[in-house]
Amino acid sequence: MGSKHIGMVGLGRMGANMARRLHLKGAEVIVYNRHTEKAIALARETGMRAAESLEALTQALPTPRVVWLMLPAGEATESHIDALLPLLSAGDILVNGANALYENSIAQSQRVEAAQIHYIDAGVSGGVWGLQEGYALMVGGDKHAVNAITPFLQALAPATDKGWLHCGPVGSGHFVKMIHNGIEYGMMQALAEGFAILQGKTEFGLDLAEIAEMWRYGSVVRSWLLDLTADTLAKDQALAGVAPVVADSGEGLWTVQAALAQKIPAPVITLALQMRWASQGRDDYAAKLLAMMRNQFGGHAVQKEV
The missing domain is CATH 3.40.50.720 (NAD(P)-binding Rossmann-like Domain)
Structure with a gap:
Protein backbone atom coordinates (compact mmCIF):
# COMPACT_ATOMS: atom_id res chain seq x y z
CA MET A 1 0.00 0.00 0.00
CA PRO A 169 -23.07 11.16 -4.76
CA VAL A 170 -22.91 12.11 -1.09
CA GLY A 171 -25.69 10.41 0.86
CA SER A 172 -25.84 7.34 -1.38
CA GLY A 173 -23.38 5.37 0.75
CA HIS A 174 -25.40 5.73 3.94
CA PHE A 175 -28.65 5.21 2.01
CA VAL A 176 -27.43 1.87 0.60
CA LYS A 177 -26.17 0.84 4.06
CA MET A 178 -29.55 1.76 5.55
CA ILE A 179 -31.37 -0.52 3.12
CA HIS A 180 -28.77 -3.24 3.75
CA ASN A 181 -29.60 -3.12 7.47
CA GLY A 182 -33.35 -3.18 6.76
CA ILE A 183 -32.88 -6.37 4.73
CA GLU A 184 -30.79 -7.75 7.58
CA TYR A 185 -33.71 -7.19 9.99
CA GLY A 186 -36.01 -9.25 7.75
CA MET A 187 -33.54 -12.10 7.22
CA MET A 188 -32.78 -12.36 10.92
CA GLN A 189 -36.47 -12.37 11.83
CA ALA A 190 -37.26 -15.13 9.32
CA LEU A 191 -34.46 -17.35 10.65
CA ALA A 192 -35.49 -16.72 14.25
CA GLU A 193 -39.16 -17.51 13.58
CA GLY A 194 -38.32 -20.66 11.63
CA PHE A 195 -36.13 -22.08 14.37
CA ALA A 196 -38.73 -21.15 16.99
CA ILE A 197 -41.30 -23.24 15.11
CA LEU A 198 -38.84 -26.13 14.82
CA GLN A 199 -38.08 -25.88 18.54
CA GLY A 200 -41.79 -25.94 19.37
CA LYS A 201 -42.36 -29.30 17.62
CA THR A 202 -41.12 -31.20 20.64
CA GLU A 203 -42.56 -34.60 19.65
CA PHE A 204 -40.05 -34.88 16.79
CA GLY A 205 -37.06 -34.37 19.06
CA LEU A 206 -35.39 -32.18 16.46
CA ASP A 207 -31.74 -31.23 16.86
CA LEU A 208 -31.70 -27.57 15.85
CA ALA A 209 -27.92 -27.41 15.68
CA GLU A 210 -27.79 -30.31 13.23
CA ILE A 211 -30.55 -28.78 11.10
CA ALA A 212 -28.78 -25.42 10.97
CA GLU A 213 -25.49 -27.07 10.08
CA MET A 214 -27.12 -29.15 7.34
CA TRP A 215 -28.84 -26.10 5.83
CA ARG A 216 -25.44 -24.40 5.44
CA TYR A 217 -24.64 -26.66 2.48
CA GLY A 218 -26.69 -26.69 -0.72
CA SER A 219 -29.75 -25.04 0.82
CA VAL A 220 -31.30 -21.94 -0.74
CA VAL A 221 -31.32 -20.27 2.71
CA ARG A 222 -27.59 -20.67 3.25
CA SER A 223 -26.04 -17.37 4.34
CA TRP A 224 -23.59 -15.84 6.79
CA LEU A 225 -26.49 -15.20 9.17
CA LEU A 226 -27.30 -18.92 9.02
CA ASP A 227 -23.62 -19.68 9.70
CA LEU A 228 -23.77 -17.52 12.82
CA THR A 229 -27.07 -19.13 13.85
CA ALA A 230 -25.57 -22.61 13.45
CA ASP A 231 -22.59 -21.58 15.59
CA THR A 232 -24.89 -20.22 18.30
CA LEU A 233 -27.06 -23.35 18.36
CA ALA A 234 -24.03 -25.66 18.41
CA LYS A 235 -22.95 -23.98 21.65
CA ASP A 236 -26.36 -23.71 23.34
CA GLN A 237 -29.76 -24.68 21.95
CA ALA A 238 -31.76 -23.78 25.07
CA LEU A 239 -30.58 -20.13 25.21
CA ALA A 240 -31.84 -20.19 28.79
CA GLY A 241 -29.67 -17.30 29.99
CA VAL A 242 -30.52 -14.98 27.11
CA ALA A 243 -33.14 -12.26 27.67
CA PRO A 244 -35.69 -12.02 24.81
CA VAL A 245 -34.86 -8.36 24.13
CA VAL A 246 -33.59 -7.23 20.71
CA ALA A 247 -32.32 -3.67 20.29
CA ASP A 248 -32.82 -1.67 17.09
CA SER A 249 -30.12 0.68 15.82
CA GLY A 250 -32.44 3.06 13.99
CA GLU A 251 -31.61 2.00 10.45
CA GLY A 252 -34.56 -0.39 10.26
CA LEU A 253 -36.89 2.48 11.12
CA TRP A 254 -35.25 4.74 8.52
CA THR A 255 -35.66 2.00 5.90
CA VAL A 256 -39.37 1.71 6.68
CA GLN A 257 -39.75 5.49 6.55
CA ALA A 258 -38.03 5.55 3.14
CA ALA A 259 -40.42 2.84 1.90
CA LEU A 260 -43.42 4.84 3.12
CA ALA A 261 -42.09 8.03 1.49
CA GLN A 262 -41.78 6.20 -1.84
CA LYS A 263 -45.07 4.30 -1.32
CA ILE A 264 -43.19 1.02 -1.76
CA PRO A 265 -44.65 -1.89 0.25
CA ALA A 266 -42.07 -3.38 2.63
CA PRO A 267 -44.12 -5.58 4.99
CA VAL A 268 -41.32 -8.00 5.94
CA ILE A 269 -38.88 -5.29 7.02
CA THR A 270 -41.67 -3.32 8.73
CA LEU A 271 -42.87 -6.30 10.76
CA ALA A 272 -39.30 -7.32 11.64
CA LEU A 273 -38.76 -3.83 13.03
CA GLN A 274 -42.01 -3.98 14.99
CA MET A 275 -41.06 -7.37 16.43
CA ARG A 276 -37.88 -5.79 17.79
CA TRP A 277 -40.00 -3.13 19.45
CA ALA A 278 -42.29 -5.83 20.83
CA SER A 279 -39.28 -7.59 22.37
CA GLN A 280 -38.46 -4.37 24.22
CA GLY A 281 -41.80 -4.47 26.03
CA ARG A 282 -43.45 -1.89 23.80
CA ASP A 283 -46.43 -4.17 23.18
CA ASP A 284 -46.98 -4.88 26.89
CA TYR A 285 -49.82 -2.39 27.36
CA ALA A 286 -51.55 -3.48 24.16
CA ALA A 287 -51.26 -7.14 25.22
CA LYS A 288 -52.75 -6.34 28.62
CA LEU A 289 -55.65 -4.48 27.01
CA LEU A 290 -56.28 -7.39 24.61
CA ALA A 291 -56.45 -9.76 27.59
CA MET A 292 -58.99 -7.49 29.28
CA MET A 293 -61.11 -7.30 26.08
CA ARG A 294 -61.24 -11.11 25.94
CA ASN A 295 -62.26 -11.14 29.58
CA GLN A 296 -65.04 -8.60 28.96
CA PHE A 297 -66.67 -10.22 25.95
CA GLY A 298 -66.01 -13.88 26.66
CA GLY A 299 -65.24 -14.18 30.33
CA HIS A 300 -61.78 -15.52 29.51
CA ALA A 301 -59.42 -15.64 32.48
CA VAL A 302 -56.80 -12.90 32.83
CA GLN A 303 -53.37 -14.07 34.00
CA LYS A 304 -51.84 -11.96 36.72
CA GLU A 305 -48.15 -11.00 36.83
CA VAL A 306 -46.24 -12.82 39.55
Whole structure:
Protein backbone atom coordinates (compact mmCIF):
# COMPACT_ATOMS: atom_id res chain seq x y z
CA MET A 1 0.00 0.00 0.00
CA GLY A 2 2.99 2.32 0.22
CA SER A 3 3.24 5.14 2.75
CA LYS A 4 -0.34 6.37 2.63
CA HIS A 5 -1.40 8.13 5.84
CA ILE A 6 -4.87 8.08 7.39
CA GLY A 7 -6.26 9.32 10.69
CA MET A 8 -8.83 7.11 12.42
CA VAL A 9 -11.07 8.89 14.93
CA GLY A 10 -13.15 6.66 17.22
CA LEU A 11 -11.80 3.34 18.45
CA GLY A 12 -14.89 1.37 19.38
CA ARG A 13 -15.45 -2.23 18.24
CA MET A 14 -15.48 -1.23 14.58
CA GLY A 15 -13.01 1.65 14.52
CA ALA A 16 -10.22 -0.13 16.40
CA ASN A 17 -10.39 -3.22 14.20
CA MET A 18 -10.53 -1.12 11.02
CA ALA A 19 -7.37 0.66 12.19
CA ARG A 20 -5.75 -2.73 12.84
CA ARG A 21 -6.67 -4.01 9.36
CA LEU A 22 -5.39 -0.86 7.66
CA HIS A 23 -2.14 -1.12 9.63
CA LEU A 24 -1.73 -4.80 8.69
CA LYS A 25 -2.22 -3.86 5.03
CA GLY A 26 0.58 -1.30 5.16
CA ALA A 27 -1.23 1.97 5.82
CA GLU A 28 0.34 4.60 8.08
CA VAL A 29 -2.46 4.89 10.63
CA ILE A 30 -2.66 7.59 13.28
CA VAL A 31 -5.40 6.90 15.83
CA TYR A 32 -7.35 9.19 18.13
CA ASN A 33 -10.03 8.48 20.70
CA ARG A 34 -11.80 10.82 23.11
CA HIS A 35 -10.53 8.55 25.89
CA THR A 36 -6.86 8.80 24.93
CA GLU A 37 -5.86 5.68 26.85
CA LYS A 38 -7.63 3.60 24.14
CA ALA A 39 -5.51 5.16 21.42
CA ILE A 40 -2.30 4.76 23.42
CA ALA A 41 -3.06 1.09 24.17
CA LEU A 42 -3.80 0.37 20.50
CA ALA A 43 -0.57 2.09 19.46
CA ARG A 44 1.43 0.02 21.94
CA GLU A 45 -0.21 -3.16 20.68
CA THR A 46 0.32 -2.50 16.97
CA GLY A 47 3.10 0.02 16.54
CA MET A 48 0.84 2.61 14.91
CA ARG A 49 0.88 6.21 16.16
CA ALA A 50 -1.52 7.62 18.74
CA ALA A 51 -2.58 11.25 18.85
CA GLU A 52 -3.65 12.75 22.17
CA SER A 53 -5.78 15.46 20.55
CA LEU A 54 -7.45 16.25 17.24
CA GLU A 55 -4.89 19.03 16.79
CA ALA A 56 -2.07 16.52 17.17
CA LEU A 57 -3.81 14.15 14.74
CA THR A 58 -4.17 16.74 11.98
CA GLN A 59 -0.61 18.03 12.52
CA ALA A 60 0.76 14.50 12.13
CA LEU A 61 -1.01 13.85 8.82
CA PRO A 62 0.58 15.04 5.57
CA THR A 63 -1.65 17.05 3.26
CA PRO A 64 -4.00 16.37 1.67
CA ARG A 65 -5.20 14.69 4.85
CA VAL A 66 -7.62 11.77 5.10
CA VAL A 67 -9.54 11.60 8.39
CA TRP A 68 -12.01 8.74 8.89
CA LEU A 69 -14.64 9.12 11.65
CA MET A 70 -16.00 5.91 13.22
CA LEU A 71 -18.26 7.46 15.83
CA PRO A 72 -21.90 7.10 16.86
CA ALA A 73 -24.23 9.02 14.56
CA GLY A 74 -25.61 12.30 15.87
CA GLU A 75 -23.99 14.52 18.49
CA ALA A 76 -20.71 12.58 18.73
CA THR A 77 -20.08 12.84 15.00
CA GLU A 78 -21.35 16.43 14.74
CA SER A 79 -19.14 17.69 17.60
CA HIS A 80 -16.03 16.05 16.13
CA ILE A 81 -16.75 17.58 12.71
CA ASP A 82 -17.13 20.98 14.39
CA ALA A 83 -13.77 20.51 16.11
CA LEU A 84 -12.00 19.23 12.99
CA LEU A 85 -13.13 21.81 10.44
CA PRO A 86 -10.86 24.63 11.72
CA LEU A 87 -7.93 22.16 11.80
CA LEU A 88 -8.30 20.85 8.24
CA SER A 89 -7.20 22.50 5.01
CA ALA A 90 -8.73 22.88 1.57
CA GLY A 91 -8.45 19.60 -0.34
CA ASP A 92 -8.47 17.38 2.76
CA ILE A 93 -10.93 14.48 2.90
CA LEU A 94 -13.32 13.73 5.78
CA VAL A 95 -14.97 10.30 5.80
CA ASN A 96 -18.03 9.70 8.00
CA GLY A 97 -18.33 5.98 8.71
CA ALA A 98 -21.20 6.23 11.20
CA ASN A 99 -24.53 4.44 10.80
CA ALA A 100 -26.01 7.83 9.97
CA LEU A 101 -29.27 8.88 8.33
CA TYR A 102 -28.33 9.72 4.75
CA GLU A 103 -30.21 13.05 4.86
CA ASN A 104 -28.08 14.12 7.82
CA SER A 105 -24.97 13.14 5.87
CA ILE A 106 -26.03 15.33 2.96
CA ALA A 107 -26.52 18.26 5.35
CA GLN A 108 -23.11 17.60 6.94
CA SER A 109 -21.46 17.49 3.52
CA GLN A 110 -22.75 20.95 2.65
CA ARG A 111 -21.14 22.36 5.80
CA VAL A 112 -17.86 20.50 5.17
CA GLU A 113 -17.69 21.24 1.43
CA ALA A 114 -18.25 24.95 2.17
CA ALA A 115 -14.81 24.85 3.82
CA GLN A 116 -13.41 23.29 0.59
CA ILE A 117 -12.96 19.95 2.34
CA HIS A 118 -14.20 16.81 0.59
CA TYR A 119 -16.87 14.78 2.40
CA ILE A 120 -17.47 11.05 1.89
CA ASP A 121 -20.23 9.06 3.60
CA ALA A 122 -19.24 5.43 4.14
CA GLY A 123 -21.61 2.67 5.18
CA VAL A 124 -19.54 -0.07 6.82
CA SER A 125 -20.69 -3.65 7.42
CA GLY A 126 -18.73 -6.52 8.88
CA GLY A 127 -19.06 -6.18 12.63
CA VAL A 128 -16.52 -7.87 14.86
CA TRP A 129 -15.50 -10.22 12.01
CA GLY A 130 -14.31 -7.40 9.75
CA LEU A 131 -10.69 -7.50 10.93
CA GLN A 132 -10.38 -11.11 9.80
CA GLU A 133 -12.81 -11.28 6.88
CA GLY A 134 -12.79 -7.70 5.60
CA TYR A 135 -15.52 -5.08 5.56
CA ALA A 136 -18.29 -4.33 3.09
CA LEU A 137 -18.02 -0.64 2.23
CA MET A 138 -20.69 1.50 0.57
CA VAL A 139 -19.41 5.01 -0.14
CA GLY A 140 -20.92 8.19 -1.50
CA GLY A 141 -19.12 11.30 -2.63
CA ASP A 142 -17.20 13.07 -5.36
CA LYS A 143 -15.43 10.68 -7.76
CA HIS A 144 -12.01 12.29 -7.31
CA ALA A 145 -12.25 12.16 -3.51
CA VAL A 146 -13.31 8.50 -3.61
CA ASN A 147 -10.43 7.75 -5.98
CA ALA A 148 -8.05 9.31 -3.46
CA ILE A 149 -9.19 6.96 -0.65
CA THR A 150 -9.52 3.88 -2.88
CA PRO A 151 -6.31 2.28 -1.48
CA PHE A 152 -7.87 2.39 2.00
CA LEU A 153 -11.15 0.96 0.73
CA GLN A 154 -9.26 -1.88 -0.97
CA ALA A 155 -7.32 -2.59 2.22
CA LEU A 156 -10.46 -2.69 4.36
CA ALA A 157 -12.54 -4.76 1.91
CA PRO A 158 -12.38 -8.57 1.63
CA ALA A 159 -10.49 -8.13 -1.68
CA THR A 160 -9.23 -5.18 -3.71
CA ASP A 161 -11.94 -5.75 -6.32
CA LYS A 162 -14.74 -7.10 -4.11
CA GLY A 163 -16.80 -5.88 -1.18
CA TRP A 164 -16.63 -2.11 -1.78
CA LEU A 165 -18.53 0.21 -4.08
CA HIS A 166 -18.69 3.88 -4.94
CA CYS A 167 -22.49 4.03 -4.90
CA GLY A 168 -22.97 7.60 -6.14
CA PRO A 169 -23.07 11.16 -4.76
CA VAL A 170 -22.91 12.11 -1.09
CA GLY A 171 -25.69 10.41 0.86
CA SER A 172 -25.84 7.34 -1.38
CA GLY A 173 -23.38 5.37 0.75
CA HIS A 174 -25.40 5.73 3.94
CA PHE A 175 -28.65 5.21 2.01
CA VAL A 176 -27.43 1.87 0.60
CA LYS A 177 -26.17 0.84 4.06
CA MET A 178 -29.55 1.76 5.55
CA ILE A 179 -31.37 -0.52 3.12
CA HIS A 180 -28.77 -3.24 3.75
CA ASN A 181 -29.60 -3.12 7.47
CA GLY A 182 -33.35 -3.18 6.76
CA ILE A 183 -32.88 -6.37 4.73
CA GLU A 184 -30.79 -7.75 7.58
CA TYR A 185 -33.71 -7.19 9.99
CA GLY A 186 -36.01 -9.25 7.75
CA MET A 187 -33.54 -12.10 7.22
CA MET A 188 -32.78 -12.36 10.92
CA GLN A 189 -36.47 -12.37 11.83
CA ALA A 190 -37.26 -15.13 9.32
CA LEU A 191 -34.46 -17.35 10.65
CA ALA A 192 -35.49 -16.72 14.25
CA GLU A 193 -39.16 -17.51 13.58
CA GLY A 194 -38.32 -20.66 11.63
CA PHE A 195 -36.13 -22.08 14.37
CA ALA A 196 -38.73 -21.15 16.99
CA ILE A 197 -41.30 -23.24 15.11
CA LEU A 198 -38.84 -26.13 14.82
CA GLN A 199 -38.08 -25.88 18.54
CA GLY A 200 -41.79 -25.94 19.37
CA LYS A 201 -42.36 -29.30 17.62
CA THR A 202 -41.12 -31.20 20.64
CA GLU A 203 -42.56 -34.60 19.65
CA PHE A 204 -40.05 -34.88 16.79
CA GLY A 205 -37.06 -34.37 19.06
CA LEU A 206 -35.39 -32.18 16.46
CA ASP A 207 -31.74 -31.23 16.86
CA LEU A 208 -31.70 -27.57 15.85
CA ALA A 209 -27.92 -27.41 15.68
CA GLU A 210 -27.79 -30.31 13.23
CA ILE A 211 -30.55 -28.78 11.10
CA ALA A 212 -28.78 -25.42 10.97
CA GLU A 213 -25.49 -27.07 10.08
CA MET A 214 -27.12 -29.15 7.34
CA TRP A 215 -28.84 -26.10 5.83
CA ARG A 216 -25.44 -24.40 5.44
CA TYR A 217 -24.64 -26.66 2.48
CA GLY A 218 -26.69 -26.69 -0.72
CA SER A 219 -29.75 -25.04 0.82
CA VAL A 220 -31.30 -21.94 -0.74
CA VAL A 221 -31.32 -20.27 2.71
CA ARG A 222 -27.59 -20.67 3.25
CA SER A 223 -26.04 -17.37 4.34
CA TRP A 224 -23.59 -15.84 6.79
CA LEU A 225 -26.49 -15.20 9.17
CA LEU A 226 -27.30 -18.92 9.02
CA ASP A 227 -23.62 -19.68 9.70
CA LEU A 228 -23.77 -17.52 12.82
CA THR A 229 -27.07 -19.13 13.85
CA ALA A 230 -25.57 -22.61 13.45
CA ASP A 231 -22.59 -21.58 15.59
CA THR A 232 -24.89 -20.22 18.30
CA LEU A 233 -27.06 -23.35 18.36
CA ALA A 234 -24.03 -25.66 18.41
CA LYS A 235 -22.95 -23.98 21.65
CA ASP A 236 -26.36 -23.71 23.34
CA GLN A 237 -29.76 -24.68 21.95
CA ALA A 238 -31.76 -23.78 25.07
CA LEU A 239 -30.58 -20.13 25.21
CA ALA A 240 -31.84 -20.19 28.79
CA GLY A 241 -29.67 -17.30 29.99
CA VAL A 242 -30.52 -14.98 27.11
CA ALA A 243 -33.14 -12.26 27.67
CA PRO A 244 -35.69 -12.02 24.81
CA VAL A 245 -34.86 -8.36 24.13
CA VAL A 246 -33.59 -7.23 20.71
CA ALA A 247 -32.32 -3.67 20.29
CA ASP A 248 -32.82 -1.67 17.09
CA SER A 249 -30.12 0.68 15.82
CA GLY A 250 -32.44 3.06 13.99
CA GLU A 251 -31.61 2.00 10.45
CA GLY A 252 -34.56 -0.39 10.26
CA LEU A 253 -36.89 2.48 11.12
CA TRP A 254 -35.25 4.74 8.52
CA THR A 255 -35.66 2.00 5.90
CA VAL A 256 -39.37 1.71 6.68
CA GLN A 257 -39.75 5.49 6.55
CA ALA A 258 -38.03 5.55 3.14
CA ALA A 259 -40.42 2.84 1.90
CA LEU A 260 -43.42 4.84 3.12
CA ALA A 261 -42.09 8.03 1.49
CA GLN A 262 -41.78 6.20 -1.84
CA LYS A 263 -45.07 4.30 -1.32
CA ILE A 264 -43.19 1.02 -1.76
CA PRO A 265 -44.65 -1.89 0.25
CA ALA A 266 -42.07 -3.38 2.63
CA PRO A 267 -44.12 -5.58 4.99
CA VAL A 268 -41.32 -8.00 5.94
CA ILE A 269 -38.88 -5.29 7.02
CA THR A 270 -41.67 -3.32 8.73
CA LEU A 271 -42.87 -6.30 10.76
CA ALA A 272 -39.30 -7.32 11.64
CA LEU A 273 -38.76 -3.83 13.03
CA GLN A 274 -42.01 -3.98 14.99
CA MET A 275 -41.06 -7.37 16.43
CA ARG A 276 -37.88 -5.79 17.79
CA TRP A 277 -40.00 -3.13 19.45
CA ALA A 278 -42.29 -5.83 20.83
CA SER A 279 -39.28 -7.59 22.37
CA GLN A 280 -38.46 -4.37 24.22
CA GLY A 281 -41.80 -4.47 26.03
CA ARG A 282 -43.45 -1.89 23.80
CA ASP A 283 -46.43 -4.17 23.18
CA ASP A 284 -46.98 -4.88 26.89
CA TYR A 285 -49.82 -2.39 27.36
CA ALA A 286 -51.55 -3.48 24.16
CA ALA A 287 -51.26 -7.14 25.22
CA LYS A 288 -52.75 -6.34 28.62
CA LEU A 289 -55.65 -4.48 27.01
CA LEU A 290 -56.28 -7.39 24.61
CA ALA A 291 -56.45 -9.76 27.59
CA MET A 292 -58.99 -7.49 29.28
CA MET A 293 -61.11 -7.30 26.08
CA ARG A 294 -61.24 -11.11 25.94
CA ASN A 295 -62.26 -11.14 29.58
CA GLN A 296 -65.04 -8.60 28.96
CA PHE A 297 -66.67 -10.22 25.95
CA GLY A 298 -66.01 -13.88 26.66
CA GLY A 299 -65.24 -14.18 30.33
CA HIS A 300 -61.78 -15.52 29.51
CA ALA A 301 -59.42 -15.64 32.48
CA VAL A 302 -56.80 -12.90 32.83
CA GLN A 303 -53.37 -14.07 34.00
CA LYS A 304 -51.84 -11.96 36.72
CA GLU A 305 -48.15 -11.00 36.83
CA VAL A 306 -46.24 -12.82 39.55
